[in-house]
Structure formats: C-alpha cells, structure tokens
Amino acid sequence: MRIVVQDAPFDLGTEAAGFAEGRAVSGAVVTFTGIVRDVDGGLQAMEIEHYPGMTEAALTEIAEQAISRWSLEDALVIHRHGRLEVGDMIMMVATAARHRKDAFEAAEYLMDYLKSRAPFWKREVTADGADWVAARDEDEDALGRW
Amino acid sequence: MRIVVQDAPFDLGTEAAGFAEGRAVSGAVVTFTGIVRDVDGGLQAMEIEHYPGMTEAALTEIAEQAISRWSLEDALVIHRHGRLEVGDMIMMVATAARHRKDAFEAAEYLMDYLKSRAPFWKREVTADGADWVAARDEDEDALGRW
Amino acid sequence: MDVLYFAWVRERIGIPQEAVDTQAGTVMDLVEELRGREERYAAAFADISALRVAVDQQLTDFDAPLSGVREVAFFPPMTGG
C-alpha cells in the first residue's frame, strides 16, 4: 500500500505502470484519475486545502479497509493539494485484485470515502472570485451502499 | 475512440497517460488492465486466439454502445492475442466521463461485454498440456445487469 | 460460402477454414449437412448448446437464414478480457 499527499504533480503513466508491473497474483488492476474540469467555462484554478497529518491517517485507514474487504493484493492513493489548473490531475487511486469485480468495487469504495471522509476542501477560482465547493448530497449518499 | 488488436505488448503507462492527457471536459478517467495470472501455480503460457475482422468490429460496437450510454468523452480498448507469459498484460480499457460513476460503470460494461461478446478464446498451457479456458456462467450472468 | 472454425472447434475439425458449397437455408441446416460429412464434424457439432455462431461476423443464433451470406463461423463461448 502506498499513500501520497503532495502539492507536486504526479505522473499517471509512471504510477499506473509501476503499480501494475509484474503482478502474477492479481489478474485485475483498476485505476481512477480525477482531473480539474472546467464545469461552467470560467474556471481559472482549483485550490485544494487539506489537514496535514490527519489526511495521511484518513487515507491510510480508508485504503486498509479496502484491502481487507476485497482481499486486494495492493492499493495506491495519490492526492494533490495547493493550486491546480484546468486539465491538471488532482488525484488517483489504483487497486489490484484477482478478479475484476473486486478491483472495480474497491476502487469505487476508495473514491466514495475519499470524497467525503478525507480532509480535503476544494475552492474554485473564477473571474468573479473564489468559492468553496459545497459537498454534494449524492457523495454522502454514495457511502450508504458500502 | 481507439480500438487496438495486436500481438505486440502495449505500454500501460504510455496508454493511460496519453488517454488522460489534457482532458478539460472529463473529470474522471478509469482504466482496467487484465494481467495473465498463474491461478494454480503451473501456468507456462496463455495463448489467445481471435477472429480477425470480427474482433475489431465487435470491440468497436461495444465501445460505441458505452460511449453513447454514458455520454463518454472518449473510450479506449486494447486487446492482445498470441502467446503471453505470466505477468504479461492481456488487455486494457479506459473511459473518460464528467463524473466518476459514469466512468466506472462504462469501464465495467466494456469489460463485461468484452469477456463474453468479443471473439477471443484463451488457452492455458501447463506441463500437462494445453486446455481451452471454459466460459464462466458468472461472466454470462454479468451481462444481465446492463 | 466460407466456413470458419475457432478454438476447440477448429482443433476437432482439423482446419481453420473451408469453402462450402451449400443450399442450406439456415445455420442449423448447414450444421446438419456438416454433421453428415465425417466423424470429426459430427464430434465438433455434437452439442450445439456448447457452440456459438457468427454470420458475416455478427453473432447470431442457429435459426439465422443463410441467403446472401458470405461467411459463417463456429466457435465455443468467447473468453476475452
């Protein structure tokens, strides 16, 4: 398991290839990558604040839960903070399991918990100023299925 | 959309990074990678036969269905044939959507259809000889949810 | 019409492909015709519930008509991914 919290960019290609490299136990590797998206056409930047210390602990706990529940061979979580531009990669998760269903479910679980239970807060900067992104009810509701 | 059927290896890192590169419409990119797994400890190789012509047509149709149903910005399917060793990557799919739920579902849909509706046949080579892999009922059943 | 065989169907019949001159109206008629040829065909087509068929590279079923068809393929259930 690897948990990375950093302001620097990460390289999806290197991370995905490194994670999948030489697996003979797992037949299935799933990755999810989140990218800064310009929803209404005026986004200048996305700023991400986090809670140093608690962030790493929360991500570790979420990943350990996923590994145990789906018997994963491995899991990876990378999450950036600081200022990001449109098109920048915000975060990624990766899961390795014997069967595809487990790898998919575990990756969705990681994402659902990461959205609402890891201490990150997003702020969108536009020409009109900066606004904190409101948590969405459907993200909270998504936890109900696990 | 890109559909690739080849006997040569592919580079997951290059493919994943290239697929996700510079997306400003999609906030979510999911990849699935299938790897040759040594299930019972005696696998020497996996041989994959396919139906040239029909394979590309079937994969294109499956990907078009996924793009239309989940309003994907893009989809990628790469599938190898020929002789593969344990740990080799067999295939990958990638999906790009605005929201994570769509990207995940579309990738699972691609995988479910690719398992049972694209003309590939796997044969496992062990010290005892070579055996065609039997289709699993649960793979056929998986189509029922779509 | 070209008839193609894949995986263990190909192995059982012993060839990957052949040209077949037939008046068969449906896939099932063609199967009956092939079964009557030789033991290896009878063995390959013994249980058609274990087989799948594509007509002009589209998956279909054994009732499918063959008029105007250029290519028919027989194979076991697919195991991609």
Next chain:
Amino acid sequence: MDVLYFAWVRERIGIPQEAVDTQAGTVMDLVEELRGREERYAAAFADISALRVAVDQQLTDFDAPLSGVREVAFFPPMTGG
C-alpha cells in the same frame, strides 16, 4: 489544547489555529465557549449542522468528550477526490 480551522471556517474566524485553554467537557461545550467570544466565532459556529469536527485527527461528533485531547479541528463537509 490546539484548535484548528479549515476552509471557510478558517476564513470566517480569520486564523488557521490557536491554543485554547478550556475546561469544556465536550466538543459542543467548546463550541458554546467559542461562540461567546466574538462575532466572528458566533458567525463561524452559527449552524453546526454545516460543520464537521475531528478530535485528535479522528472524525467524530459534537458529543465527543475532550478529556486528554490535544487537538480539535472544525471544518465544513469534506470535498476530496
């Protein structure tokens, strides 16, 4: 005890962190105490249903006891991923 504020809670109160000397028994008692201080605290804690709390870096609720606690953090619902 260290009290930390994040996102718009931090902005409303105007500082990211402060040391608070308190006898508060629970998080809610601490909230009441802070509310009584100044308008900016009252504003930040006006609607606690819009807030989340972590005690020693573990998410918890406003009934949580504070004995032996070193760090309490207040913030809006998280928006990671």
